[in-house]
Amino acid sequence: MASAPPGARLPSTRTLVADYSASPVTVQKALRILAADGLIESRPGAGTFVRATSQSRPSDYGWQTAALRSPRFPSRPLPSAMRSAADDVVAFHSGYPDRELLPERLIRSALTRATRGAAALSRPPAAGLPELQSWFAQELRIATLSGIAPPTPNDVVIVPGSQSGLSSIFRSLVGSGQPILMESPTYWGAILAALHTGVEVVPVPSGPDGPDPEELGRAFKETGARLFYAQPNFANPTGAQWTPARTQEVLNIVRENAAFLIEDDWAHDFGIETTAVPVAARDDSGHVIYLRSLTKSVSPSIRVAAVIARGPARERILADRASESMYVSGILQAAALDILTQPAWQTHLRSLPQQLRSRRDLLLTSLVQHAPQIHVPLVPKGGLNLWAQLPDGTDLERFIRDCELGGAVVAPGNEWFPAEPTGPFIRLNYSGANPGAFPDGARILGQSLDRAAQERSATR
Numbered sequence: 001m002a003s004a005p006p007g008a009r010l011p012s013t014r015t016l017v018a019d020y021s022a023s024p025v026t027v028q029k030a031l032r033i034l035a036a037d038g039l040i041e042s043r044p045g046a047g048t049f050v051r052a053t054s055q056s057r058p059s060d061y062g063w064q065t066a067a068l069r070s071p072r073f074p075s076r077p078l079p080s081a082m083r084s085a086a087d088d089v090v091a092f093h094s095g096y097p098d099r100e101l102l103p104e105r106l107i108r109s110a111l112t113r114a115t116r117g118a119a120a121l122s123r124p125p126a127a128g129l130p131e132l133q134s135w136f137a138q139e140l141r142i143a144t145l146s147g148i149a150p151p152t153p154n155d156v157v158i159v160p161g162s163q164s165g166l167s168s169i170f171r172s173l174v175g176s177g178q179p180i181l182m183e184s185p186t187y188w189g190a191i192l193a194a195l196h197t198g199v200e201v202v203p204v205p206s207g208p209d210g211p212d213p214e215e216l217g218r219a220f221k222e223t224g225a226r227l228f229y230a231q232p233n234f235a236n237p238t239g240a241q242w243t244p245a246r247t248q249e250v251l252n253i254v255r256e257n258a259a260f261l262i263e264d265d266w267a268h269d270f271g272i273e274t275t276a277v278p279v280a281a282r283d284d285s286g287h288v289i290y291l292r293s294l295t296k297s298v299s300p301s302i303r304v305a306a307v308i309a310r311g312p313a314r315e316r317i318l319a320d321r322a323s324e325s326m327y328v329s330g331i332l333q334a335a336a337l338d339i340l341t342q343p344a345w346q347t348h349l350r351s352l353p354q355q356l357r358s359r360r361d362l363l364l365t366s367l368v369q370h371a372p373q374i375h376v377p378l379v380p381k382g383g384l385n386l387w388a389q390l391p392d393g394t395d396l397e398r399f400i401r402d403c404e405l406g407g408a409v410v411a412p413g414n415e416w417f418p419a420e421p422t423g424p425f426i427r428l429n430y431s432g433a434n435p436g437a438f439p440d441g442a443r444i445l446g447q448s449l450d451r452a453a454q455e456r457s458a459t460r
Contacts, residue, residue, distance in 0.1 A: 010040065010048040013088065028088055029405055035086065036404075042086040073198050079188045080411040081429075089404075090434070090441030093411040095236075096300050097384060097431040101355060103339065103348040107299050110338035111331075119334035126322055128158025128306070129333045135340055136306040140280055140290060149284040151308050157318050160328045161303035162266055162293035163189050166229075168324065169262055169289060169307065170197040172316040179225040183211050185387075185416035185425070187236045187264065190229050203418040204228075206235075208378045210242035213249045220257040227260045233276035234267035237416045237427040238387040239380025247279055254287050260313065261288045269297035269349055271382040272357050286310040289317075294336055296384070304328060304336045356431065359438075360386070363430040366439040371446030373453075374426075384431040387413070390424040391449065393456065399424075399448055408444040 016027045034040045041051050081095035133156040141150035159165040176198030184203035194201050204211050232242040254261045268276045280290035293305035375389045403410050413425025
């Protein structure tokens with residue numbers, strides 16, 4: 001195997017076990033080490049291959065240092081949730097649901113029809129297909145409280161995924177050097193979008209019921225911020241859902257400070273014990289800018305989301321989108337609309353709570369049995385993740401590396417903090433592939449913590 005040429009496909013794990021008289025665990029650990037060193041790469045559905053390496057003189061890109069100068073904004077490495085993982089590991093790190101939780105037949109049929117229709121050869125309106133705008137407006141209208149004017153289709157701007165929507169909102173409504181308030185911890189993608197926009201992120205501590213109202217009010221007054229980004233329903237990573245009382249408190253504070261609440265309703269379709277109730281359903285004065293994505297509930301390949309905003313804010317966001325991408329693929333919009341308006345979509349949504357509940361509960365049970373050192377402060381009533389705290393003194397980086405060598409890929413919690421982490425946390429996705437491996441994955445986590453505790457005791 002050491003002499004295999006670049007691009008060569010490695011034998012299967014079973015063959016390697018037989019050829020080298022080694023145990024499957026040893027072979028898998030060796031393959032993970034080689035992958036970590038960049039010597040091999042796993043291609044899902046195809047196998048494991050030797051990576052191509054250059055044998056020529058190393059390229060010199062030093063001239064780019066002078067050409068590019070210093071970066072305008074600080075950067076972060078690619079988050080763990082975006083990493084690919086080999087098929088033989090327990091993947092707790094992913095940010096997306098397994099294909100078993102997606103309406104696969106609907107997706108394939110809708111994409112086929114979209115490519116055969118007019119959308120394949122025409123340019124959609126800049127703000128989106130009118131029928132899709134109407135669908136998003138109607139979804140929020142259903143939840144709108146009595147006495148509140150519901151949104152209209154003209155308030156909707158279709159965007160290519162929530163990440164693009166966040167970048168546009170931050171650019172057009174905040175601007176470089178200006179402050180933006182964020183719950184802490186919060187979605188890593190929002191932190192990334194803010195950093196690359198050049199805004200100043202100000203963390204506001206948030207718990208199981210939502211952000212601390214006193215801290216939120218103080219942050220508005222001390223910073224002069226005019227925008228607060230939050231996830232009121234099934235927050236990523238904590239799973240928290242705001243209470244109705246906390247929702248009204250936050251909305252009052254936002255109004256008192258003549259500010260905007262950016263409501264990220266990414267998990268709208270992932271309720272388990274409760275349903276998502278948008279804060280935007282309580283507001284018709286333009287203080288709440290509502291963002292809802294289909295990327296996780298429909299498919300990662302259907303990168304379609306909507307921003308619902310009123311007044312000049314909507315016009316600024318639309319102008320930014322026009323400068324960035326002009327419009328969203330008509331094929332993707334047509335496919336999304338097709339999926340959402342099929343009766344089978346509602347049937348699919350009705351099946352999700354039980355599927356998510358069984359996965360969530362299996363992971364919780366597995367942690368109690370095999371990794372009791374891990375504390376889960378909140379059992380989420382919806383969403384895709386558990387937010388778990390490790391024992392004090394845990395070396396998080398070493399723990400993550402040790403788990404990966406053992407066969408479990410975990411996302412470190414520090415990626416979800418806008419500022420310094422408040423402790424050693426990890427995020428565990430219970431919607432990923434192969435839930436039957438959750439007990440094995442929890443066992444790997446528990447064994448890693450045991451080894452770390454033994455080493456700490458030995459050095460005292």
